[in-house]
Amino acid sequence: MPQHSADATAETPIFRQIVDHLRDRVLNGELAAHAPLPSERSLAESFDVSRMTARRALEALDAEGLSYREDRKGRFVSPKRITYNISDMVSFAAKAQACGDTLDIELVSHGTIPADARLARALELPEATPLHRYTRLFRTDGHAAFLETEYVLASRFPDLLGHDLRQSSTRLLEQYYGISARTGDITIRMRAMQPGEASLLGLAPYHPGIALEQVIRDSDGCAFCFGSQIWRGELAEFSAQAIVGELG
Template sequence: MIDKQSPIPIYYQIQEHLRSMIENKELKPGEAIPSERELAEKYEISRMTVRQAITNLANEGLLVREKGKGSFVAEKKIEQPLMQLTSFSEDMRRRGIEPGTLVKEFQIVKASVKISEELQLPEGEEIYQLNRLRLGDGEPMAYEILSLPKEKLPLISEEIVKGSFYNYIEKEMGLSIERAVQSFEPSLATELESEMLNIEVGSPVLLLRRTTYLSDGSPFEHVKSTYRGDRYKFVAEMKR
């Protein structure tokens, strides 16, 4: 498999061989690939060369690294359309996946300058700040920091935000959600994000920021979400 006389770099040969095994389902989603040491010994190359091949595939989202366990073939990515405003719970259930939420922190804080602007509040006004881990079939999918205006949503509790927050807003409060402004960009997992999402520090993630508005034009939510890059991709349909 490895031709050390070839002008093609050895790390690239390893990388493409592993890619072929994944595409041909010789290595299946969730299955561990051989360790760096095993591959290095098998092909009599350095572990650094093997590591580069694995890193490249992890950056593409074909492999996922788990701390202390090794590298695994990534599960099929969940596609989320960009032109439709849905909640995380709605997205999961639509795909036959059971959603879940672990609330890591729920507190009342004074809004920062940035959050005040997003929620159209006086600077320093009190807001609910919620840090929560979103799960799909028990597996970490996204880590969210949610900011909510306390005056507009006075009865919000930790129990409410464990479920579908949008469902509560519309069904329980009788409010109408109209639109959202969202941005997303590639990023690398911080130490906190890696701990929350059970991925290596520096793993590729998708960073989303969204402000959501009611039908009267007022914002009621700002959320910063970090999605696992190996499990998510966003799809947009464009017409000319």
């Protein structure tokens, strides 16, 4: 027996009526963050609709950022989005830790590599220059949010990999090497997650994510760090302040 009724005569498509119903349950707190959502089958039975209609409703909820999928586990209610003000040159980790937010950093891998053409171009140095590379997984409230890989000049930070990298690298470089971030060149785009990235973030391979790349410069304008992040799309919310110059 259907538990809910959809109005087939209404102007609003049936799948949108289902989306509205689920959205209301999320927004009023009936479905809490990370709570499981109904499967296609149970949703179809509950509203007496086809599984295709139920699937469209769930996919629309994903598109709104109100739900997320975990590989082979199902769909869940998205937690509150993480706001990252990219105009602020303090790193996300530094700001979150300063505000007392729950942020866990897991060191996934680290090592020293020669700069390839892409990294050499980003950091404005010769190819094959030794770089320290470290990859970290960031969790908020125990939930994987984004994966980050950073590259820094090994000669400038020789013993960096011996430090505890489960903290803000911005603070670490400032505290032990006296190098502060002053400016950054930031690029944001959508891309498919590679299988290894998706696995660490609990998603299916090639799931769409939001990629952020930044070249960080010191007070002299010298690039000293290149960072690459891949975020779960339903968690990310980037903001910035625009400065409007005078028209010449």
